[in-house]
Amino acid sequence: MSETEWRLRAPANLVSKRAVLQWTLQAAIFWVIVVVGQLIAVVLADDPPGWLRVTLVVSIVVGVVHALVMPQWRYRVHRWETTGDAVFTRSGWITQEWRLAPISRIQTVDTERGPLQQLLKLSTVTVTTASAQGPVKIEGLDADVAARVVDTLAATTQATPGDAT
Amino acid sequence: MSALPVAPELVEPVSEWGRLDPRMIIVRPLNELLGLLPALFALVFLGNVETWRVVASVGAVVFVVSYGLFSWLTTKYRITDNRVELHKGVVFRQKRSIPRDRIRTVDLTAKLGHRLFGLSAVRVGTGQQERGAGEGALVLDAVTSAEADRLRQVLLHRAQTSVVQERDDGTTIAALDNRWYRYAPLTLSGLLSIGVVVGFGMNLAHEVNLRFSEVGILRAVFGWLSTAPLTTIIPVVAGLIIVLSVIASLVGYLLQNHGYRLSRHANGTVHVSRGLLTTRSVSIEEKRLRGVSLYEPILLRSGGGARLSAVTTGLTKGSNSSLLLPPAPRSEADRVAAEVLGDSPITASLTAHPVRARSRRLTRAIVPTVALTGILLILTLTAGWPEWLWVLAAVLVPAFVLVGLDRYRNLGHALTDRYLVARSGSLTRRTVALQRSGIIGWKLRRTLFQRRAGVFTLTAITAAGSGGYRVLDVGEGAGVELADLAVPGLLGQFLER
Numbered sequence: 001m002s003e004t005e006w007r008l009r010a011p012a013n014l015v016s017k018r019a020v021l022q023w024t025l026q027a028a029i030f031w032v033i034v035v036v037g038q039l040i041a042v043v044l045a046d047d048p049p050g051w052l053r054v055t056l057v058v059s060i061v062v063g064v065v066h067a068l069v070m071p072q073w074r075y076r077v078h079r080w081e082t083t084g085d086a087v088f089t090r091s092g093w094i095t096q097e098w099r100l101a102p103i104s105r106i107q108t109v110d111t112e113r114g115p116l117q118q119l120l121k122l123s124t125v126t127v128t129t130a131s132a133q134g135p136v137k138i139e140g141l142d143a144d145v146a147a148r149v150v151d152t153l154a155a156t157t158q159a160t161p162g163d164a165t
Numbered sequence: 166m167s168a169l170p171v172a173p174e175l176v177e178p179v180s181e182w183g184r185l186d187p188r189m190i191i192v193r194p195l196n197e198l199l200g201l202l203p204a205l206f207a208l209v210f211l212g213n214v215e216t217w218r219v220v221a222s223v224g225a226v227v228f229v230v231s232y233g234l235f236s237w238l239t240t241k242y243r244i245t246d247n248r249v250e251l252h253k254g255v256v257f258r259q260k261r262s263i264p265r266d267r268i269r270t271v272d273l274t275a276k277l278g279h280r281l282f283g284l285s286a287v288r289v290g291t292g293q294q295e296r297g298a299g300e301g302a303l304v305l306d307a308v309t310s311a312e313a314d315r316l317r318q319v320l321l322h323r324a325q326t327s328v329v330q331e332r333d334d335g336t337t338i339a340a341l342d343n344r345w346y347r348y349a350p351l352t353l354s355g356l357l358s359i360g361v362v363v364g365f366g367m368n369l370a371h372e373v374n375l376r377f378s379e380v381g382i383l384r385a386v387f388g389w390l391s392t393a394p395l396t397t398i399i400p401v402v403a404g405l406i407i408v409l410s411v412i413a414s415l416v417g418y419l420l421q422n423h424g425y426r427l428s429r430h431a432n433g434t435v436h437v438s439r440g441l442l443t444t445r446s447v448s449i450e451e452k453r454l455r456g457v458s459l460y461e462p463i464l465l466r467s468g469g470g471a472r473l474s475a476v477t478t479g480l481t482k483g484s485n486s487s488l489l490l491p492p493a494p495r496s497e498a499d500r501v502a503a504e505v506l507g508d509s510p511i512t513a514s515l516t517a518h519p520v521r522a523r524s525r526r527l528t529r530a531i532v533p534t535v536a537l538t539g540i541l542l543i544l545t546l547t548a549g550w551p552e553w554l555w556v557l558a559a560v561l562v563p564a565f566v567l568v569g570l571d572r573y574r575n576l577g578h579a580l581t582d583r584y585l586v587a588r589s590g591s592l593t594r595r596t597v598a599l600q601r602s603g604i605i606g607w608k609l610r611r612t613l614f615q616r617r618a619g620v621f622t623l624t625a626i627t628a629a630g631s632g633g634y635r636v637l638d639v640g641e642g643a644g645v646e647l648a649d650l651a652v653p654g655l656l657g658q659f660l661e662r
Contacts, residue, residue: 006642006645006649006660007642007645008660009661011659081659083658086659094612095611095612096610096611097610100606100656101605101626102606102652105605129605129606130605130628131606131627132631133626
């Protein structure tokens with residue numbers, strides 16, 4: 001192998017800044033449910049076991065750290081790019097994942113919007129191929145950007161021959 | 166479809182609705198009843214004969230028989246110029262339709278009931294990935310074996326193939342050799358089936374309120390177990406299990422692989438047929454064959470054996486239908502792989518993965534087992550758990566280290582002219598050769614630990630088989646280079662020095 005090794009560069013585009021808010025809210029909702037559940041048990045039970053207080057404190061600490069750190073970290077990792085012949089994404093935070101799909105193998109391109117995403121005007125672009133490994137997803141795009149991406153991909157996919165398997 | 170050549174036996178399909186063979190009215194219930202037989206037997210003859218037992222048994226039989234009749238009445242199929250259509254369902258009507266140019270595999274299965282009447286079930290598979298059961302496939306259960314054979318020829322036959330043979334038996338690539346039976350006991354399948362039988366027996370005994378203490382033999386066995394010394398019990402029980410599992414695995418091998426034959430046909434398919442009671446017959450379009458997987462579970466590997474599966478689109482996952490070669494000598498597996506693929510990527514020399522991957526294997530082997538030993542030791546000292554637990558866990562540590570080292574030794578990848586080859590695993594070593602033109606994307610995954618070790622897991626995405634094949638813990642530079650070389654022009658545009 002050569003002295004200077006080839007390295008994979010990051011995809012060109014960042015996701016929407018509002019995605020940070022979405023991830024924060026998602027984490028916050030999850031941890032609030034976990035913490036409130038335990039809180040109710042501690043307050044209402046006649047004789048709550050001692051370990052419940054420990055897990056409660058741990059949940060609060062982990063929850064706060066997770067909701068503060070994870071979204072920022074994700075924002076620095078999540079990136080995407082489409083070129084004339086490929087879709088390239090990076091996602092994750094502690095564990096990171098790069099996905100690469102050639103345009104000629106794309107079967108469908110859709111957008112998905114959950115309730116939280118609709119509130120924040122965000123979209124997820126889902127690019128499916130013939131594989132059982134699941135689609136390539138670009139999370140947390142601005143809704144307008146997502147619509148443009150879908151249009152571009154649909155146009156290039158149509159122009160590219162091949163049976164996608 | 167006028168371009169389709171017509172041969173004497175190969176009659177152009179009529180696009181009229183056809184029914185399944187009327188004998189299915191009997192065969193379907195028969196198959197169901199064969200499966201229900203032990204339960205019915207138990208229900209009627211074990212325990213007290215009560216009225217409700219008899220009523221329940223008769224009711225079950227009547228239900229199964231009338232279900233068979235209604236299924237037959239409501240099922241019809243037809244093959245038009247472009248599509249295969251199937252309408253069925255007693256309670257829920259189902260209409261399936263598959264475009265003929267999407268058909269990739271045609272798989273014939275005959276259970277014992279089918280065999281008695283010379284029938285076969287035909288499963289037509291497309292390249293579509295199945296999310297739910299049966300999605301992307303269509304099953305005709307059942308038609309006469311002659312009709313099934315005809316359907317296979319018609320459905321897999323493409324307009325571009327010019328000549329059709331009167332009856333194409335193909336050229337044999339491999340056939341069962343009785344010496345292969347020596348690999349059967351090395352597959353653990355026997356042990357598994359003993360477990361299933363014992364589990365089923367216990368369940369049944371529970372269902373019919375059988376009291377073990379009331380059966381003379383069992384009482385004697387339990388009596389012996391509770392009085393005899395451990396030093397006698399362990400070898401006797403172990404010996405018994407070994408003997409039984411050897412017998413069970415031999416029987417299993419006979420049932421599944423009797424009359425095994427792998428052949429290549431002029432219409433561009435490879436064909437596997439096997440089975441004693443239930444015969445299976447699978448045709449795979451060579452154009453859709455994306456590679457092969459070579460499996461070497463550790464016992465089989467120690468005996469120099471291996472089994473081979475096809476990596477292809479259109480076959481049901483996990484139903485063993487992709488099997489190309491049952492447990493057989495490794496050299497035979499290599500030969501069959503080379504014959505089927507027309508290339509021998511399986512025997513290519515592999516590039517080893519970086520030493521950091523070995524540290525990772527060892528960490529994974531040592532950390533959990535040492536932690537387990539520690540926890541059990543603490544529990545022994547404080548909570549009075551038996552001592553042998555932590556001793557057993559401590560013994561596991563070196564065993565896991567050996568497995569970890571073997572896992573590293575087996576890691577490797579290679580790139581041949583047409584194939585990407587990846588190997589991993591120790592308890593089940595798997596070597597996959599995947600056609601480079603069948604790769605429809607990449608996934609690169611890196612955990613925090615992998616990042617620190619400078620390695621990542623490269624997954625080649627494909628439409629065939631399990632959908633993705635991993636190259637585990639490949640070095641960063643080497644992995645990216647591998648992906649770039651395997652599918653030129655895809656990853657290259659995102660690389661920098």
